[in-house]
Amino acid sequence: MQAKTRRCRAGGPAPWRQTRVSGAPGQVTAPGLTTMAVSPTWTAGSPEPQRHPLVVNLPALPATPTAADLAALAPLPRDVLCALALGAGPHPRTWVFHLLADPALRAPESQRPTAEKVHEALRALQRADWLQEDPRKPGFWQPAEPAFAVAYQSLLERVDKERLHTALAYADASGSTVARRAGSWTYWSTEAAVAGLRLEVFSGATPDQLRAFASHMPWGVNGVESLFEAAVFAVVVPGLFERLHAEVQLDVLAEALGHLCASWQHSLKLPVVALSAERLARDHGLATQRLRAIYTEYLLLAGRAGELDEVLQPLEAVAATTAVGDAALGLNAVMLALRGAGAS
Numbered sequence: 270m271q272a273k274t275r276r277c278r279a280g281g282p283a284p285w286r287q288t289r290v291s292g293a294p295g296q297v298t299a300p301g302l303t304t305m306a307v308s309p310t311w312t313a314g315s316p317e318p319q320r321h322p323l324v325v326n327l328p329a330l331p332a333t334p335t336a337a338d339l340a341a342l343a344p345l346p347r348d349v350l351c352a353l354a355l356g357a358g359p360h361p362r363t364w365v366f367h368l369l370a371d372p373a374l375r376a377p378e379s380q381r382p383t384a385e386k387v388h389e390a391l392r393a394l395q396r397a398d399w400l401q402e403d404p405r406k407p408g409f410w411q412p413a414e415p416a417f418a419v420a421y422q423s424l425l426e427r428v429d430k431e432r433l434h435t436a437l438a439y440a441d442a443s444g445s446t447v448a449r450r451a452g453s454w455t456y457w458s459t460e461a462a463v464a465g466l467r468l469e470v471f472s473g474a475t476p477d478q479l480r481a482f483a484s485h486m487p488w489g490v491n492g493v494e495s496l497f498e499a500a501v502f503a504v505v506v507p508g509l510f511e512r513l514h515a516e517v518q519l520d521v522l523a524e525a526l527g528h529l530c531a532s533w534q535h536s537l538k539l540p541v542v543a544l545s546a547e548r549l550a551r552d553h554g555l556a557t558q559r560l561r562a563i564y565t566e567y568l569l570l571a572g573r574a575g576e577l578d579e580v581l582q583p584l585e586a587v588a589a590t591t592a593v594g595d596a597a598l599g600l601n602a603v604m605l606a607l608r609g610a611g612a613s
Contacts, residue, residue: 327397334419342399344376349390350399350412354420355433356440357463357499359402359409362388368440373428418506421471425512430472437464456487459496466493467500471512479517506538516556522548523560530566542567553583 328341339347352368353360366384369375375382382390391410394400399416403409412420424433441461456462462485469482483492490496501521510518521537522545528535535541545564549557561580568576 327393327399330398330413330416332415334416336419336423339419339423343390343393344379345382345386346390346394346399348375348379348382349387350394350416351420351424353400353410354412354417355424355437355464355468356411356460357467358460359406359411360440361408361410362391364440365391365410368436370439371432371436373432374424374436417504418509421504422508422512425468425471430468433468434465437461437468455485459487459490462487462490463496463500466496467504470501470517471509473512473514474517475514476516476520502537507540510539510544519548519556519560523563526560526563526567530563530570549580549583 327343327346328338331338339350342350348369349365352365352374355368355374356364362384366382366387369387370381372379372381391400395402395410399413400410401413403411441457456465465485466479466482469479474482479493486493486496493500502524505513505521510521513521521539522541525535525537525539525541526545529541545560545567549561549564561584565577565580568574568580
């Protein structure tokens with residue numbers, strides 16, 4: 270090695286750096302090295318092909334992006350944005366690359382992008398503020414907060430839920446084939462479980478289906494309830510709220526309204542009071558008992574006792590039956606007390 274080094278310094282480039290074209294087109298050989306294939310469009314000694322940027326400029330992220338704003342993006346940046354929306358938390362380029370292996374997650378008739386093209390799309394989206402790079406983990410990306418809902422909803426509307434579950438499992442396994450067998454698998458991380466649970470919830474899963482889904486939670490996660498804050502409450506907006514099962518909608522509103530009664534604030538990006546009033550006005554079923562009880566508390570705390578009669582009126586028809594719960598009986602007692610009839 271030392272002799273070769275001296276030869277390099279005295280006589281120019283070392284022989285193993287001098288390549289020549291020989292043999293079949295598209296092959297390059299070097300002294301002491303095995304033949305290696307290269308692209309037939311490039312020969313040794315010629316400049317490397319120039320890398321053409323995928324997108325120079327994208328439309329800037331509006332304050333409240335719509336489906337039309339999303340459609341205005343170039344196909345690959347749009348696919349990359351939607352792919353990142355499917356995951357929970359920031360992900361690297363390789364994760365997006367593996368996720369886009371499924372043609373269903375790409376624009377129609379498009380080819381699978383290279384890792385380099387994915388990187389160019391990420392940078393273009395960042396320049397237009399559609400994406401954010403995690404400051405604690407450089408090279409990990411996630412949609413900007415205003416962009417998440419429109420990208421996620423777009424994906425749910427055009428791709429089957431099970432197809433999305435399979436794509437997530439493939440990307441989380443770094444491109445390895447993963448079989449999701451009923452009842453025999455668990456998520457490998459809390460982040461993966463949040464993404465899977467979010468997909469189930471916003472695909473209209475019933476409460477019973479969500480309870481069964483708890484068997485797939487990773488070690489240390491006690492049921493799906495502990496992940497609802499990250500999976501649902503942190504991202505739900507009016508468009509996504511409409512995708513929830515009717516009973517899950519009641520639970521989301523009751524939880525948010527309970528926070529509102531306790532601290533006069535909640536974290537949801539929803540008009541919680543208006544949605545609660547509208548739901549209770551049209552739905553008099555027993556499933557609304559919890560929300561009706563919390564909404565009654567809210568009206569009392571807000572000094573709107575004059576509206577209680579209308580809210581509690583539907584309970585008169587069911588309060589005498591044996592099927593009602595304690596909440597219905599208690600609310601009926603409140604109604605009678607407010608009317609001056611007294612209650613035991």
